[in-house]
Amino acid sequence: MARYTGPVCRICRREGMKLFLKGERCFGPKCPIVQRQPAKNFPPGQHGQKRTRRPSEYGLQLREKQKIRRMYGIMERQFRRHFEEAERRGGVTGENLLQILEMRLDNVVYRLGFADSRNQARQLVRHGHFTVNGRKTNIPSFIVKPGDVVAVRPQSREREYFKIVAETAGSKQVPEWISRDMESLSGRIINAPTPDQIERPPFNEQLVVEFYSR
Incomplete structure (x- = not known):
C-alpha cells in the first residue's frame, strides 16, 4: 500500500x-x-x-x-x-x-502519551506492543469501545522505550474520555468522545x- x-x-x-x-x-x-x-x-x-x-x-x-x-x-x-x-x-x-477517527487504536495510543505522534503509535501497534482487553491487537485501525482497556503488553514493558515512557508519559495530558494508569501503562475508554472533548x-x-x- x-x-x-x-x-x-x-x-x-x-x-x-x-x-x-x-x-x-x-x-x-x-x-x-x-x-x-x-x-x-x-x-x-x-x-x-x-x-x-x-x-x-x-x-x-x-x-x-x-x-x-x-x-x-x-x-x-x-x-x-x-x-x-x-x-x-x-x-x-x-x-x-x-x-x-479518535477511537482508532493508533490514535488512542497517541492520546495516552505512549507515542509522540500518530505515525509512531501506528508502528508500535503494528509491532504488537499493545493489548485490548488483555488480547494482543496489532491492527492500528481497530475501533475501541467504551469500557475497553488498552495496555502495553507485559513483555514489552521491559523494553528500554517503554521504560522511558513510564517515566515521561505521566506529564502528558490525556483527554477527558480516557483514563490512564501509569502503574500498569494502560488506559480505559470512559466514553465515546463528544465534539468538545476532541482536541484538534x-x-x-x-x-x-x-x-x-x-
Whole structure:
C-alpha cells in the first residue's frame, strides 16, 4: 500500500496549519509554521508562492478532507470507509466521523502519551506492543469501545522505550474520555468522545460531508 514517506513538515505547510505530525517538534520553535513569517507561510514547491487564486467550493472541501485525513495518517480508501460508517450511524455525520477517527487504536495510543505522534503509535501497534482487553491487537485501525482497556503488553514493558515512557508519559495530558494508569501503562475508554472533548485544529468536518455527498 502506498504511503507518504517524505518530510512531513511539507504537509503542514501545504495545508497552512499545524497537523502535529512530528511529535515534540511541533510544539517547539523549530516548527516551520512557527519559524516562517505569516507572509512567507506559503505552500512548498517552486509554484507555492503563485497559488493566490481564490479556491473553488470543491477546492475548499478537498483541502478540508485532506487536512483531517493527513492529520490522522489515513489513506483515502480507508478514510472513505470510515466516512461510510459515520453515515450509517444516526446523528451528525461529521461528528460521527471524528469520533470514529479518535477511537482508532493508533490514535488512542497517541492520546495516552505512549507515542509522540500518530505515525509512531501506528508502528508500535503494528509491532504488537499493545493489548485490548488483555488480547494482543496489532491492527492500528481497530475501533475501541467504551469500557475497553488498552495496555502495553507485559513483555514489552521491559523494553528500554517503554521504560522511558513510564517515566515521561505521566506529564502528558490525556483527554477527558480516557483514563490512564501509569502503574500498569494502560488506559480505559470512559466514553465515546463528544465534539468538545476532541482536541484538534479548527477543522470544518461539514465540508468533508459535502465533499463525499457530491
